[in-house]
Each structure stands twice: as C-alpha cells, then as structure tokens.
Amino acid sequence: MSRMPLPYNPKVLELFRNPKNLGKMEDATVWAVAGNPMCGDMITFYLKINKEEIIEKASFESYGCAANIATSSILTEMIKNKKLELAWKITWKQVTDEIGGLPSIKFHCGILAVGALRRAIRKYFKEKGDKPSWLPQDLTFEEKQALEEEELAKRLAKRIGGQE
Amino acid sequence: MSRMPLPYNPKVLELFRNPKNLGKMEDATVWAVAGNPMCGDMITFYLKINKEEIIEKASFESYGCAANIATSSILTEMIKNKKLELAWKITWKQVTDEIGGLPSIKFHCGILAVGALRRAIRKYFKEKGDKPSWLPQDLTFEEKQALEEEELAKRLAKRIGGQE
C-alpha cells in the first residue's frame, strides 16, 4: 500500500473523547499491563471478578494514541458481565471490528489490549493456583505480540544507547 | 552556469525584424557560404568590391536563428565602404559587441558570420590570383570554427543514420 490509511473512524474518535470505564480500579481483583512506555504504547487493565468467574467490572488506563485508548475502552465494554472463558476468547480482530475498523498501522493497538486482558486472566488463575482446561499452556498470538513489542522496545533503547 | 542566458537584446530583435542589407546580390563580385543546413545555421555573404579593394556593397542571406540573422546583418553594415584589409580584421568579438552582446550559446553565430565574410575575401583574392601580405596563409579562428561546425554536422548526420 502506498497510502498510509491513517484516519480514525468516528467510533474511535467518540471513545477517545469520552472513554468508557477509564481509570484505576481500587478494588480490582486483578490487574495487568501490556506494552512499554518506550514504544509509546502501554495499557493497564483492571478486572473485578466474582465467584462465578464473571467479570463484574473492567477498567483501563492507557498511555498511547487514540486507537490505543479506544480499543482498550471498547474491550472493557465487551467483557463486562462475561465469564472469563468467554472474555478470553475475544480476539484482536473482534475488537478491531467492534470499533468499526482500524488503519492497518494501528492493528497492534487492538492486539495489545487483548494481550493485557489475557495477562490479567492468566494472573488471576495463577494467583488462585488453578488452571481451567480452556486456558492454553502456550502464549496466544496476542500475548506473544505484546511480549515481542516490549522486547523490541528494550532492544531499540539499548541499541540507540544506554537507555534503561 | 546553471541558467541558460537566452534572451536576445533589443538590437538583435530590431535587426531580426528589420534586417539591413538582406538578400541575394545579383551583381556581387564574390559570395561565400559558411555553416550547414544540417546544424540549422548557415550564412551566405555577398560582396561588391571595387578596384580600390573597398567593399561598396555587402548583403547576406541567413538560414538560422535571430542571432544568426542579426549578426550577419550588422556585419554587412560594419564592412560597408571599408577596405578589404580592414574588413578582414573584424573579429567575432567585435561583431558581438557591436550588436550589444549575445547569450553565450549564441556566440557561434557571430563566429559563423565572420567565417563567411573571410571566406568571401579569400575567394576574391584566389579568383584574382593574388594574395596580399596581410592575408594569413593559415585559417583564422573564425574560419576554423566554421569548418568544424560543418564537419560536426556531417559526422552527426552520418552517425544518426544515412543522412546526406
């Protein structure tokens, strides 16, 4: 493609302007982070999970561009009142579709949001000391991508010189 | 020079519009040509020379650009009523100055005009079977240049393919 398809759609802009479920959750059951401030892309997910393994509340904070903010926000909406198993199954593609599509160079925002969510879910079960059968052993695509982005940022920083 | 200094000065334009001494001279004592139609530059000089070796009349025809026409025309003016020896001594630089200067890529027009004049003078003495002492044996700069341009045109034509 020779033309960078940049413009956000109106849904992204709307969620950028009025993000839903924004902010730190003091009574979160679990929280997790994906991304790295070095690459200018970082999401924190907070989940309140009840005994039936249903997500009662979800919120986020985002250090990133409008697409990053909007995909995080919509994902918190998509998982509300969902069982963890169902929330786990949401893919970055579904998030992107839900938001009405993203420019291809912004796909990683949706991936990072799903990565953060899945990390939080893994962490929840790890802390509980319990691994349900639907939870795969290996990292999923989104988790791997999040990890890769984080490591790339570190490598870049090192190459460019002495950054933490 | 990065900029082609193209524009003619007003004197060139004036002589282009109203050339002096234009046309074939039926009663010419001698005439000569310089240049080659292949390079788009050709001048014919006609001289009427009296017994005192004074040029009584001069005229020209020119197949060439405005500079070509103007330099030929001014040269016919410059030599009128001059002794052949004095006419011979006129250089292309004097012609160019007389006309108020030429863009450098048009210098060859003045050179060609002087070349044609000197050819006519040589021809006059050759036909007379007489060589005055002031007439050099070797070709002068202007004559050589005219010859070179003619030969270049022929070589180019040959290289490009089968042109006469």
Add this chain to the structure above:
Amino acid sequence: MVENVEELIKAHEGLKREVYLDIENSSPVPQEVIEAMLPYFTTRGYGNPALTHKPGWEAYEAIMKSAQKIARYIGAENPEEITFTPGETEANNLALLGTALTWKNMGKKICISEIEPVSVLHIAQLLQEKFGYKTVKIPVDKEGLINLEKLKEVVDKETVLVSIAAVNPEIGTIQPIKEAAEIVKTQNPNTVFHTDFSDGYGKIKINLSGTKIDLATLSSYKILGPRGMGALYIREKTKIEKILEGQIATQKFWPGIENTPLIVGFAKASELAFENFEEKVAHLRRLRDKLIEGLLSQIQDTLLNGPHGENRAPDNVNISFLHCEGEALTIELSLKGVYVSSGSACTRRLLQPSHILVAIGRRFEEAHGSILMKVTRLHTDEDIEYVLEVFPEAVQRIRKIVGSTVSV
C-alpha cells in the same frame, strides 16, 4: 539579461490576439482549476496529510479523493496505485531507475522506442553508460509507429524493463500500447512494462487494469493542470524501489510531504478533461484538422510530421516548413501573438534537431524547420483562424531571409 528580456516582452505590446499552442512545454491554468486549488493554499488542508490534526485530515481527504478520481479515469483498480510526483520527469525517473534498482540482479537489458521523450531516453542512456545496462531502441516507421515484430525479437530473459510512450509527445503517434504490453509479457512475464502516458491522459481513453501495463506516467500541465505535479501509476503487485530518500507522508514511493493544492488542481483539471470526453475530443480533432489543413494548403513546401487521422493524438499538430529555420519562425510568430515551439537544434540548445523527427526519417533541414503545436478544449475556431491568418506571412518573411542559402 533581465533588462533585455523586458525589451523583448515590450516588443509584443498591442497584439490583437494571443494564441498559446506550446502545451508540450508548459501551460496556463484555467480559472476553474485555480479556484479548486485556492482554498488548499489558504484555508483548508494545508497540513501534512499523515498527521492527526484538522488541516492534516483535510489534506488526507483531498488527496484521497483526487487519487480516486484519477484512478477512475485511467481504469486503475484502486487509488493506492497512484503515486504523485513533482512532474513527468520525476515519474519517468522513478519508473526507470526504480525498476532498475529493484531488479538489478535479474538482467541488464532495457528496451525503449527510438522516439521516447528525453526524460526516458536520457535515463536509459545513463543506465547503459554508467550502470552496465544494454539499452535497445525499437525502430519506428515513417509515422512513428513502433515495430512490434522487432519488439518481440528483442525482449528476452535478460530484459528487465520496456518503456514506450503510448502517445508520442512530439508527433502525436498513438501506439498499439496494449498489444505491445501483451507481446512483452508473452516473451517474458517478469519484464516490467512502462509507458509515458502524459500525452494520452485526457486525450485517449485507457483502462489500465485491463492491460498488461505495469507503470504509467501522467502529467498535470499537459491537461491544463498546474505545473509541478505528475503521477506514476504503479500496478498493485509491481515491485519498485523509491529513488530518493526522505520523510514519508502518505505515499511510499516519493518522499516528502504531498503538495495538496497541486494534487487538487491536477484532479480538477482531470475532471474538466474527462467531463463530456467525446465532445471535447471531437472539438480537439476538429481544430487540429483545421489547423493542419489550413497550414498545408496555404503554405508550400510543408510536411506533416506523424500520422494522419485516427492514429494521431487529437490535439497534436507538427509540421515542417522547408527552407525555414524553426527558432527564427517561433520568434516571428511570437511577435504576432502565436506561441509555438520548434524541433530546431537552436531551440534545443544542441547541434542536433529532435531525435524523434530524425527517427521518422526527416532530414536535418526538415527537422530544423518543424513547428509543434497542441490545441486544447479552450481554443476556439477564431484562435485557429488567427493562427492561419498570421502563419503564411511569418513563414514567408523567414524564407525571404533564408533566400537561396539552403538550396545553394
């Protein structure tokens, strides 16, 4: 020198009509195109189209819509196939050098026609002289039509690129470009086929996605758009490398930030050329033929350069006036308000006249006396009549100066 030129301009005072026919080299821009551009200079879309602010988004919108329009007019599959460049020259350089860079290890043969515009010809020569390519020139017949048989013979495994202008800029020959591309791809499906389509765009229809053409150059001013804008159509899967480096905005193959007002002007000029296309082309053809026939019938010792009739671009007039030097004639005509150019060596600042005229078999003297003119949809019958009125006496005066010189 600036003072001299002021005098030259003054010599034109009091003209009763002015007819500009030198569309080959540059062109004025009509008011409608100016009006389309103006807001993008001053109030809208003056930002970088790759950036996230209103003037950037406005620029992005304008560029996308312009690319869509132009893509539609040439039958491109999608607007991503249009790369805007600063002109025809730059688009041709990108096509040839960019392809050579991409396939530099695949073969070292390049094939052009004998009558390509200089920006194609000189790059092909550069590749031969400095980068070890063999440049083969396909000959043309007396009307400038390329020899398809010869093309078929020449294209082989080594051939990385063929470049043939669909419409010759000087003599107006319309090539069988679809067939040429088919032949090339049959001989070698990997050979990249480029055409400089600058003289076809807005004058003959093409549906590029239905052809085997990979790259096609367009030029804005040749359809009365602003100077400083051209485009290269790059078929979606065609590989090419950029030839200059720099900041990337929305385009991949030409660095720097897009020139939104000029892109909008180019799109507007395209719209004006393609609206009522058949009618406009019929108008061009009629004026072209009126001019050709008028000149040939009123003036003796003339030769039409390029084909007659259907094989000729609807706007192109190119006639040699024998015993008449071209540059002198352009000045004489200019003083009468008729602005044309010549294939004369003088005009070209070289000893050689137009290589295109020489390639169709014109003798040097014939080429030196050639005059190139292009009519536009804005020219009127009165314009052509004025040209026909002043032309004979202009030729006569120059011929009088020539006298017996060239027949000596």
Add this chain to the structure above:
Amino acid sequence: MVENVEELIKAHEGLKREVYLDIENSSPVPQEVIEAMLPYFTTRGYGNPALTHKPGWEAYEAIMKSAQKIARYIGAENPEEITFTPGETEANNLALLGTALTWKNMGKKICISEIEPVSVLHIAQLLQEKFGYKTVKIPVDKEGLINLEKLKEVVDKETVLVSIAAVNPEIGTIQPIKEAAEIVKTQNPNTVFHTDFSDGYGKIKINLSGTKIDLATLSSYKILGPRGMGALYIREKTKIEKILEGQIATQKFWPGIENTPLIVGFAKASELAFENFEEKVAHLRRLRDKLIEGLLSQIQDTLLNGPHGENRAPDNVNISFLHCEGEALTIELSLKGVYVSSGSACTRRLLQPSHILVAIGRRFEEAHGSILMKVTRLHTDEDIEYVLEVFPEAVQRIRKIVGSTVSV
C-alpha cells in the same frame, strides 16, 4: 476511509479560534504570496523559460528576478548559484547523492550530525548500506550543539562530504555553522560542506559567500511560501552531478521545466520574511518565549527540548509533556483548534520516537510526549494566549487517561 475523515473534520465544527503551529510539516500561504503567484498561473510567464516566445520570456524574467532576490538574501555571489528543486527533500538528495556521484572515486566517508533531518539521515544511511560509504555521525550535547572537536577528529582525506543543518528543524538549535565549515575545510579543503538551511532561511541571517559552505538547502513552505518549491545553493566552483535525467530548461542540475508560479511565490515569501527583518524576528522571539514560558509555568512535568535563548531558532518551541502520549495530545489539541505535531513514535509510524530527541538524551517516554510548534510573523499575542488557555486542560485530560500506567 474518506468517509471517516469527513467525520473527523466535522468534529471540529464551531471552533472559536484556530491556531496552526505545525510549520515544520506544511503551511498555509498568505494572501500576498497567492497574489504574486496568480498571474503566473493564468496570464503571464506560463511558458517554458528556455523558449523564444513571450510567455517563455516572461517566465525567464520572473525566474531570474526571483533567483536574484533569493541570492541576495543569503549573500550568494550570483543568481546562477540558486538551483530550484521541488522541495527540501529533493534539494538534500541532490546535495548528498549529487556530491557522492561526483567524487565517487575520491573517498568513501560521509559525515553528518546525529540530529540531521530524515532526508539527510536516510540518504547518508543509504550511501552506507548500498554504496559502500562509511557514514560517521557527530554527536551533539544536551542542547543539540554539535561537537566541533569531534568534527575535527573525524574529517580526513577520505571524507567527501559533511552535512550539518545550520538550524535544527525539531529542537531549533543554531549551530556554529561557519566555524564547522572552517574546521572541515582546514582538515580537508576538498571535502564538500553542505548545510540544510531550511530552518535558518528567513529566521537567521547568513552571508554564504563569506563562509566555507558549498551547498545550502532552502525550503519555500517553511517561510510561508508555497509547497513544492525549494532550492539548493551551489557555490560557483562546487562540482556536483545531477541525480535525475530529463529535459533541461534553464537550470543544469534539476531536470524538467521550471515551475514559474511557485518560484515567484517562494521569492515573494522571501521578500515578506526579509522586509523589516529585525522587527519580524523580534516578534517571533517574543511569541516563542511567551509560549515556552506559559507552557512551562502552567503545566507541571515539562521539559524544554533544545537550547534556551540566543542559541535557539526564533520560531521554535519544543516541549515534552511527561506522562502524556504525543499523538493523543495532538488530537486533543486539534479538537480545540490548536494544530501541532509530536515527536511521538505514533505520529512517526515507527516504534522509535524522534532520533533527534533521543540524541540530546531524552528518554523514550520523554520523546513520546514531545510537541513541536513554530510561530510565524502572522501569529498574534491572542493566538498564543488561546494556545496557553487550551493547552493545560488538554494535557490534563490525556494524563488522566494515562493514569498510573507509565509509573507502574
């Protein structure tokens, strides 16, 4: 995508003021410049300046006068030293690639600063990666000043070219460019010294003929001239080869026919920048300082990027807002009518933030939150006050979204 952008533009309706500060990337053109250009689009000088007819002579006159004007403003010996190009990118490509082509058998070392604009940086990298050059980058200090000691060490017999921007486009550092050129020539008189002067032209004075600078890039839109126009100053005896091929009109080093209206616009913009120069620069400095001080004092956790005071370009403001992602901030500001750009990786479509900010020691997070703004002579105190009014709440809102994320 075009529909999306229409919605984005609509979201800006009802703005009470708009302040465009993204002069780094593109700029609107003031009415006086438009009016200077317009006749050359429509009624005058629309011909090829190399041809012998009235519209060509008019073009020649306009181009010569423009070149003379620009030459005067930079202290060039004569207007022949100005080569017009389609932009800064092309001028930088001509300077670097054209010099490398000329001296390819003389040495294979090129030297740039760590903080060159991408069009210089990427060409230098290309020469290293594909053409066997060694590209050495001279480090800069925390304010972006190049290390002259290091420069002296690095330049040797092998060094064909040094390129250092006289004024950094992002952080506004004014380099000791005269001294740098002196040092280079003392080390090796044959080394060609190029400077991208795009951010200096019209903002700081220079007398090029009194320096050892051989090549200098100028850009039209950076002084509120039209896009699509730039120039390379080429000192009279400096050897350089053209990098593209094509039709030659009046210039030797850039092919194609000159763009007369844009050249006239560039010259007019220059005139407007240099008329009452001191006064205008004082106005820029005052607005710059008002903006810098206002932002630093009203908003916490900010860092000025680049030098304070005299070593800083009079128009440049570049501030990092910590815990604040730059692209998000540019959108938030855009929705309030303030148009700026960011050194954020997002804006740059790369994972890496601005190499310039990294080179002066900014951490990645600091670079991601940077905002670049340039004031012009047309900005008013009210504009700056409006920016200062909306900026704090914009930063606050983005920081609220970031929350505790980056400090986790």
